[in-house]
Amino acid sequence: MAQPTSPEGEEWPCPGFTTHPQNTAGPPEMVLSWQDETRSTCTAERRRVLFHTCACLETSYEFLGVGGMYGFRRIRRSAPKAVAYAGPWQRGRAEKLWLLLINGQAR
Ligand SMILES: [Zn+2]
Incomplete structure (x- = not known):
């Protein structure tokens, strides 16, 4: 499942202090x-x-x-770059969905 690594990957060093969404196997709880x-x-x-x-x-x-x-933006940076948007929701709802998203339970 891993993306093939390429030299271009070096241009995106990981700063290490930002959230990484979990990559869970299996179907998400919420789409x-x-x-x-x-x-x-x-x-x-x-x-x-x-x-x-x-x-x-x-x-x-x-x-x-x-x-x-409140809404989410999803950026896929492979070529061609694809940007998508979900929402909007009230803040409480959006925060719940955001947690699901970064826990890998929503996609
Ligand atoms: Zn990173």
Whole structure:
């Protein structure tokens, strides 16, 4: 399952102090509904990144505050780079889902 390592991997040293999502085997407890970021999700309101996972991994996540609501951004940095968005939710709900996400229980 491991990605083949390549010299380019060296450009993304792991700082080691950021969250790494768990990679659990088996089906997740919850599957989030991710949509391409090319739609309305990337327009309009200013977004703030409140938390993020480590960028050393192929897939990283951001916890965003968007106009009083909260959502996630998923960035897959392999070519072609793919960015998707899930949410928005109220903060309490979003924080629960974020924990599931970084524990590998949601995808
Ligand atoms: Zn890392």
